[in-house]
Amino acid sequence: MNANGKARTDAHWPAIRFTVNGENRTVNVPPMKRLLDVLREDLHLTGTKEGCGEGECGSCSVRMNDELVNSCLVPVLQAANAEIQTVEGLALDGELNPLQEAFLQNGGAQCGICTPGMLMAAAQLLAHSPHPSEAEIREGLAGNLCRCTGFVRIFASVAAAVGAAESEPAKEPAMEQTHHAR
């Protein structure tokens, strides 16, 4: 990004306009460039990750016009005039939003590489289904692969984000201290 806050441009290509996290953005890039690369390279929003490049892992998930999309499969042309939300747009005035806070408290993130995509999938789910059942949570996250957690604590995080009133708090494992004479 240069000093006046505009993305790097290439005059050969027609301008494509959209909003990202509520801000108007214009890029002059090849129209078939992947939205993922435009976000990461042209707009320097590197929170969105590439895991497989073929729409299987969901790490590059962003919300576009209230749909969850794999940004590795979206040519930027398709994003013209769209409203896009990335992980960078989740926190509120620098504070974690309830979903992020729930992931932090419930062990929903381990290595963190699937986390941005997982958060976007969860945000999409909660936007349309504010009180999801466990089956709905599983279905809502089925397009996002996590290799660290086994998903258990991600489900718990989403359930916790729904609110203590509507959901059970994440369970801690059962612990017992076993005493032995030494």
Added chain:
Amino acid sequence: MNTHATTRIVGAPVPRKEGVDKLVGRACYVDDMEREGMWYGATVRSTIPRGLIRSIAFDRRIDWSEFTVVTAADIGGENIIQLIVADQPCLADGKVNHCEEPILLLAHPDRHKLREAIGGVKIEYDPLPPVFSIEESERQDQVVWGADNLLKSFLLEKGDVDSAWAGAAHIVEGEYRTGAQEHLYIENQGVIAEYSAEDGVTVWGSLQCPYYVFKALRGIFDLPEDKVRVVQTETGGAFGGKEDYPSVLACHAALLAKKSGHPVKMVYDRMEDLAATTKRHPARVRHRTALDKDGKLLAIEIHLDTDGGAYSTLSSTVLSRATLHSTGPYLCPNVRVRACSWATNHVPYGAFRGFGAPQAVFAMERHMDEIAAVTGMDPVDLRRKNFLHEGETNATEQLMREPIILDKLLDRALQECDYYSKRLQFARENTRNPVKRGMGIAAFYHGSGFTGSGEVYLNSLAGVDVTPEGKVRVLVSNTEFGQGTNTILTQIASEALGIEYSDVTMAAPDTDMVPNSGPTVASRTSMVVGRLIERACQQLISLLREQAGLGAKHTREEFLAACERYRAAHGELSSMCRYEAPPGIYWDDQKYRGEAYGAYAWAIYVAQVAVDTVTYSAEVEDFWAVQEVGRVLHPVLAAGQIEGGIAQGIGYALYEKVVLDGGRMTNNQMTNYIMPTAEDVPPIHVYFEQIPFRYGGFGAKGLGELPHDGPAPAILNAIRDATGVSFNSIPLLPEDLYAGLAASQPVEEPALP
């Protein structure tokens, strides 16, 4: 019981240290980094499994003056990836020994130009006959490595196996096979390298072991220690896959950086990562077991063989751990284990969570259920009858000095899963239901830390210092890749120093900043490195008491004030500790006898499985994991490790198949290499029993690898319980289930408990 009774921070579910950065998208992985003037690198790889390189030609339609091209001839030091055995070249020189072997490297300022350029390098070969299986390799049809294809072998003997057969009431034999498994970390392998005459080589990368990469770079460039620097960037999953392979990639990028004069980024795409990097060793394990009439083990004889691939990488140490875990947590007076790792012309296999133990435990625990079937015993009773106890010796004649509570773990597991009622219920329902359900058990242990004298050789150094801003920093080369290193070491330091969790930070994982505290592998961080940090903190307090007037009991503020006084008087304040073996440790590397591991974690896992005899799918419906891992330092992180390991173990058993054809992986995409998704993972019930281990950090033993050992045998045992058919190979895909169920009438009805 309140496990937090004596500690404030250890044992408490504090927030993950780097958690916020990961949740807001700020955590910086290597592909998120750029360097001024950075170029991109790519690899030209062998398309054949074995042969001589006859010629390399460059397509004239490409302007090669724009590219930097590196071959083996550009390597100033030795063309070897320094690890254990000096056999793997950094770049093939004249011959290739596996598909995807790196031959030539390219760099260009525009990464989009690289794909076409790779296609523009034409390599001609004189092919040689390849070897693709353990059987071909051991027969020495072709000698593809050394004098006899044998990468490593071990012989472990206890008692007198040969005399035991004659008096046996039962002799049970079985052969078990496990497939390759891909780590499938979601972040592919990647590094950025820079080179200058003044500073030497610097590498930033996604990796587990900065000092392994450091050693490899020194060898390739023949540089002194002060001219090599390795920095771990945020790492998006590793599971052993970033233990040895990053050394290869770092050397490649650094060679391109040196020759091009630019920083060079190399990040594999998924297809290249799957095709070219290491996987779990495939294994064949043959068991022959003698029992007395009551079901007590009299003798165990095991032949354990692994496919090591074309170069030795970590095959010797993987084989060692497989050998030492092959007889399970049982008492047996007579044991012989012959273990061999064989060279083939597959991509070299390497480290993967469990490191040989999952292969060995699969065979042993599957075999225990076969023994139960042959002898007519209940699988639970058979195990219980043979469990190791405190004061007894295992296969290496290691005296079990610590309490062993396998009976208690087993009781807990049976109770939590309602084992006997479920087996009765399923046996009743299965007769009239096309979906057959069953319950399966695995009992196992996993050794924490390096094997035998390994920790002594590592000679790890770790410690803490206090910055001018009054922050305590943990100085280790142990890395965070999701498992919680940052969090638990910070907990240990803040607990031991009597300060707050937020007062402690982790020094950057940068070889210019931190000492070599050993690799982040082998379930050693909590137990071994955690203990070093605990000791370093105790030492720091003693220093402050002696030289800075810190009282016998102190508050956080008094501690920080004492640090300031010490710094004012003496300058820098730090406290370093070196590894010391617990007393009485004895290990014989030749005879494979003695204290194989400083401590063991113990577990009983139970799987509930449903096999659909119409669709031939097997589904894990429920899973119980009961374990004793010493003190649990962080309940949420610890359970997260167990759950994640179990999910990988379920994949190992039922989903994940590396399809090899002519030495190449043909399903090198996430589309057709299938791992469990959010809809496949069952509820996982995790229970910890805690017996603090006196030589581990605040009582911890290792737990990271343990959960990968048990799921596969528990699941296949449950499938036997459900169907009456024994399946002895993994992965067990629907087509395998079909073949097995269609081919065999059930050998017997599932035994009622």
